[in-house]
Amino acid sequence: MPDLSIIIVSHNKPRLVKEAVQSVLDQTHKNWEAILVDSGLLHRQGFFDFIQDERFKVLPSGETPEMAKSKNMASWCFNEILAAGQAKGDLIMYLCDDDLIYRDAFETFWNFYVEHNREPQAMYASQDIGLVDRDGRTRIIGQRRADRPAGRFCKGRKLDCQVDYLQFCHTARILQKLKEVCQTDRYHSEDKADADHADGIFMEQIGAMTTVYNIDKVLSLNRRTPESANLLYSASAFGRFANLLRAKVRGFLRRLGRKDSASVAPNHAKRE
Numbered sequence: 001m002p003d004l005s006i007i008i009v010s011h012n013k014p015r016l017v018k019e020a021v022q023s024v025l026d027q028t029h030k031n032w033e034a035i036l037v038d039s040g041l042l043h044r045q046g047f048f049d050f051i052q053d054e055r056f057k058v059l060p061s062g063e064t065p066e067m068a069k070s071k072n073m074a075s076w077c078f079n080e081i082l083a084a085g086q087a088k089g090d091l092i093m094y095l096c097d098d099d100l101i102y103r104d105a106f107e108t109f110w111n112f113y114v115e116h117n118r119e120p121q122a123m124y125a126s127q128d129i130g131l132v133d134r135d136g137r138t139r140i141i142g143q144r145r146a147d148r149p150a151g152r153f154c155k156g157r158k159l160d161c162q163v164d165y166l167q168f169c170h171t172a173r174i175l176q177k178l179k180e181v182c183q184t185d186r187y188h189s190e191d192k193a194d195a196d197h198a199d200g201i202f203m204e205q206i207g208a209m210t211t212v213y214n215i216d217k218v219l220s221l222n223r224r225t226p227e228s229a230n231l232l233y234s235a236s237a238f239g240r241f242a243n244l245l246r247a248k249v250r251g252f253l254r255r256l257g258r259k260d261s262a263s264v265a266p267n268h269a270k271r272e
Helices: 014-025 065-070 073-083 105-115 172-182 198-207 237-271
Strands: 004-010 032-038 056-060 091-096 122-132 138-144 168-171 212-224
Touching: 004 014, 004 073, 004 105, 014 032, 014 056, 014 091, 032 073, 065 073, 073 091, 073 198, 091 105, 091 172, 105 122, 105 212, 122 198, 138 212, 168 172, 168 198, 172 198, 198 212
Parallel strands: 004 032, 004 091, 032 056, 122 212
Antiparallel strands: 091 168, 122 138, 122 168
């Protein structure tokens, strides 16, 4: 059995996904499995034939363009793998095709888990933030620090919109508890209105049930790229804030629209 599972989501970014895959292959800790879920295009072209490591499993997601209109597809892909029980590791991490993990990420999370008698159910580490130009050069423009425990359970720092999904690592065991609390195995929000912070919602749910321990070591690189749908792609702090604010307003308006529709429907039925 692998110590750690990482689920990788690929949505037609060939220039970037190879680097994401390589960042997993380069890990110093060796007992892991990777499940790469591709939207279909690159998989059909045989793009991933370069991966010869038996620890890697490459699967087509089975998604359709129609689904993408109504669902947050990254969350849907994560949920499909988790609900099917395909992630076998004690620890679980996530990676999108435009981001990277550093070589000692698996080793650091695993060692922390073992050294604390396998009691931590969730952890997060520090992270670099990089801006990638159109020539592929990355400039580090910031950092997220894991400088204190997080989550409501321990009255720690907020996770939503402050901690990136790639900083986060949790046990397989905590998912069973989350399933019991939320009465669903669709752990990650698939709602389009939550697309800009679905990872934050997921982390907050876990942080309400257990302490999210901090590891103040930089283990990942969140890349903002021209190819990605990352709404925080901006070279300036003000630009990043403005983009995030716009994303939150759009999400609020989408949720408000759904509530209005739900309240109007019964009135129509009564008139009929």
